[in-house]
Amino acid sequence: MKKTLTFGFVVLLSGCAMTPDYERPAPPVPEAWPDHLTNGAPSAAAADIAWPSFFPDEKLQAVIETALVNNRDLRLAALNVEKARALYGIQRAELMPALMVSGSGSRRQSATEFTRPGEPRTTTQYDVDLGIAAWELDFFGRLRSLKQQALQAYLATEQARRGAQLALIAETARTYVALAADRDGLQLAQSTLTTQQDFHKMIRQQYEQEMVTEVDLLRAKTQEDAAEGALVRYRQQVALSRNALDLLAGEPVPETLLPAGLSAVTPPGELTAGLPSEVLLQRPDIMAAEHQLQGAYAFIGAARSAFFPRISLTATLGTASGDLSGLFGTGSDTWSFVPRLSLPIFDARTWAAYRVSDATREIALAQYEKSIQTAFRDVADALAVRGTIDQQIAAQQAIVDASQRIVELTRQRYTQGLEGFLGVLDAQRSLFSAEQGLITLRLAGIASRIRLYAVLGGGAMDGE
Incomplete structure (x- = not known):
């Protein structure tokens, strides 16, 4: 009891509200991104760009719109918002009195020995x-x-729903361009197989003319088989990517909306990272964590209030009569007024609840700070990839160009008898590998823009 009264006395003397004043914690991250990650950054900011503006490809826009309508994960997130809104409505209604009307009727018969002389044994009462x-x-x-x-x-x-929407947009776009890259790979594998078939046919003719050995013929056949195996693998990958896209869209995506290849996809725009203190706080997950932290502060206020008296009122105004016809007659009115006050004297649960509320706030604070640190790394990693991928693509393109020239020269030298058969096979394998690498890097280039848009908390709100 002494502890409870002391706590209440201190709070009353301090004149402060039960809920502690909330101040946004300082972000536990550097004030700027590393210099080498932001050189030459473009001028557009992610939060100011709605997703239809960031993804200008009309076919991709149609697929994303379909996903936003049909995706079950997003629908579940929206239902969770509706549930939370209803729970808030219930709690808000607790502040207002609940007006109720009731009516009853009763008929009772008493024992003879408990009935006064002249009074009926059976009584009837109606009241409203x-x-x-x-x-x-x-x-x-x-x-x-x-x-x-x-x-x-x-x-x-609500912020969790917004985060789910942004994640769905980004994942749909990433899967879409991955399908485009797989189709490029399929076309490359088909072209390579045709080339290897023609080359194998030429070697067979030379073998029949005893111009090459059986070893050369078998090597040419092995190269053709390898190209056919690559073609089958790319067909499988195209099917898997299309299945993934259909799942995200919530229905089969029409062929007319699917990309023929990466060259057919209009790439997303460029972005700037801005300052961490401005950018990170716009991410849905950070905003959700901050709302959880503010809710923990309110929980402390409720726990503190439990140490003080609770006053409740019950009041009724009505009418009662032994006959229905006299229910609203003169003299049938009734009323009651019942105030109730309860004061906690000793309740260990009250102190335990207060300690729980304080621990909940510390947990929410730690989760908020961790969310910011994780977001900082997400953006820094995305900037690191985005800042180097263009140079990687340019270097890989140079390798492809050189490999194509090497194939041409080795074939010429082979027909002239100046180059061995193994040199031709090696040049063809190198070219196929280089072209595969270029497709992979081109996909990574577009995917890096999509990821940067997502980790910067891109303007999904504008698309709601």
Whole structure:
């Protein structure tokens, strides 16, 4: 009891509200990105770009719109928002009195020995009452704190839905361009197989004319078989990527909306990272974590209020009569007024709940800071990839050009008898590998823009 009264006395003397004042914690990350990650950054900011503007490809836009309508994960996130909104409505309604009307009728017969002479053994009573029951007067802010906690939970759920939408947009775009890259790989494998078939046919003719050995013929056949195996693998990968895209879209995507290859996809725009303190706080996951932290502050307010008296009112106004016809007659009116006050004297659960609320705030703070640190690394990693991928593509393109020239020269030298058969096979393998690498890097280049848009918390709100 002494501990409870001391706590209440301190709070009253301090004159402060039950809920601690919330101040946004300082981000536990550097104030700027590493210099080598931001050189030459473009001028557009992710949060200012709605996804239809960032993804200018019309076919991709249509696929994303389909996913936003049909995707089950996004639908589940939206239903969670509706649930949180309803829970907030319930908690908000606790502040208002609940007006109720009730009516009843009873008929009772008493034992003869308990009935006074001249009184009937059977009595009838009808009554109608209008009033409020156990309306808590929120003098110390308990209900307001619980309402604020429910509001923050609702807002956090809304940010989680926004994060799910942004993740769906980014994943749909990434899968779309991955399918385009797989189709490029399929075309490359088909072209390579045709080349190897023609080359194998030429070697067979030379073998029949005893111009080459059986070893050369078998090597040419092996090269053809390897190209055919690559073709089968790319067919499988195209099928898998298309299945993944259909799952994200929630329905089969029409062939007319699918990309023929990476060259047919209009690439997304460029982005700038901005300052960490500005960029990271716009991410849905960071905003959700902050709402959870604010809700934890409100939880402390509710826990503190539990140390103070709770005052509730029950009041009714009605009418009662032994006959239905006299229910609203003169003298049949009734009323009651029942105030109730309860003061905690000793309850270990109250102190335990307060300690739980304090620990909950510390947990929410740690989760908030961890979310910011994780987001900082996400952006830094995306910037690192974006800052080097163009140079990698240029270098790989140079390798492809050189490999194509080497194939031409080795074939010429082979027909002139100046180059061995193994040199031709090696040049062809190198060219195929270089072209595969170029497709992979071109995909990585587009994917890096998509990832940067997502980790910067791109303007998904504008697309809602």
